[in-house]
Amino acid sequence: MSRSPVDPVPLADDARCPCGTGEVLGSCCAPVLRGQRRAATAEALMRSRYTAFAVGDIDHVMASWHPSTRPLRSALEESLGEESRWLRLEVHRTEQGGPFDDDGVVEFTAHGKREGGRFRLHEVSRFTREDGVWRYLDGTVQRDGR
Ligand SMILES: [Zn+2]
Known part of the structure; x- marks a missing residue:
């Protein structure tokens, strides 16, 4: 089944x-995606972004991205429109990113599937918190194939 980012x-x-x-x-990422609850930690925000990618919630992907690094919505829609499906998330470690921090790092591997087989994205992501709101800043893809 394909999942359109606009739907x-x-x-x-x-x-x-x-x-x-x-x-x-209902007690995990959905309230964050709907804007009913703020992600308390960088990891919670990272998880909500994964869920947003998995269900095609482009509004949350955009809203949780820091304005200084956020891509154009059209570019994001294009990348989300590709036939791929996210299967599983592994969070490897976090640095800071707690309720009293302003910066955080989350290292994760996201497993996906697309035409041609499975793939994985191993990334070290940086998050920043302004006015109590965590946002994704940027990430470095790790090439060790983990
Ligand atoms: Zn969740």
Whole structure:
């Protein structure tokens, strides 16, 4: 099934959250995607962004991206429009990124599938918090194939 970024998959609160915490969407990423709750930590924001990518919620991907590094919506829609599906997220480590920090780092591997097979994205992402709001700043893709 293809997922169009302009037509997000409706979030069922009792479904298991794609981000892999083991919690249901309604008590994990869904309230963050809907703007009902702020992500308290950089890791929580990172997980909500993964979930947004997984369900095609381009509004949350944009809103959670720092304005200084945020791509154009059209470019993002184009990249999300490619036939790929996110399968699983592994968070390897975090640095700072807590409720009393202004910066945070999250290292993760996101596993996906597209025509031609499975792929993975291993990235060290940087986050920054302004006025209590965590946002994604940028990331460095790790090429060790982890
Ligand atoms: Zn989640």
